[in-house]
Amino acid sequence: MPRKLFRFLDWTLTPDREPDAPPIQHLYRCLGEDEDGKPCGAEGPVHEDFATAQKWPFEHIKEQQEHRSYAHVAVVPWLAVPKEEPS
Template sequence: MSDPASRTTPRTFGFVNWTLRPDLDDDAPPTLHSFRCLTLTENDTACAAASEPSADPAEQQSWAFDHMRRNPEHTSYAEVIERPWVMWRHQGPA
C-alpha cells in the first residue's frame, strides 16, 4: 500500500507576461532631477557637492551655475535622474 502523503496532486500553472515601463499614470511619483559635482579636489577626492532633487531640471541647472560661481575650477557635473517605473501585467494568455 502506498502512503497517501506521497501522492502528488495535479497542479495547473498560469504564465503571465510582464513589461517594465516608465510610470506615466496620474498618481505616479514625479521624475526627479539633481546634479552632483564631479570635480576632483587638490587631494584627488571628488567634491561630491550635490543639489537637492527637484521635478524642475532648470532649478538644478541653476544650482550647478551657483556652485561653479563659488568654486570656479568646478566645471564637471553629472545629472542624476530618478524616474518611476512600474511593472505592467499583460491580459490574456502568455
Template sequence: MTAHTPRAVYRYGTWTLAPDREPDAEPVTYAMQCAVCEDRSDALEDPADAQAWTFRHAGRHPSHHTYREVITRPWRAWMA
C-alpha cells in the same frame, strides 16, 4: 533543530515595464552633482532649476568644472 530560511515565490509570465504615468505616480526629478566633490543639488521637478545649482556651486568652487545630471524616473511593472 533546523534553521528556517526565507523562501521566495516567483510568478512566471510576460511582464511589461514602462515609465509610471499614473495620476498618483511620483514625479520625475532632476538633480545636478559635482563630479569633483560629489555635492549635489536637491531633486527638483524642473531640470533648469537643478542646472542653475551648478552656477552657484561653480561660483563658490571655481575649480569644479565637471557635473553629472541625476534623473529619477518612476517605473511600473505588471504582468500582461
C-alpha cells in the same frame, strides 16, 4: 511558515505616466575633484522642475571654479507590468 505559490509571468518595465505617478525629480552632482584628487561629490537640491535643478551648478562653480563636470541625476518612476494579471 506557509509557502506562497507563484506563477511565472511575463513582465515588462514601462515609464509610469499615470496621472497619480510620482513626479520626476532632478538633481546635479559635482564630478569635480579637489586638489588632492578626492572626488567632490557635492549635490544640489532635488527639484521637480528641471530648470530649477540646473541653477545649482552655477552656484557651486562660484565656490569651486575648477569643478566643471557634473552628473544629472533623474529619478523617473517606472512600473512593472505583467502581460496578464496574476489570478
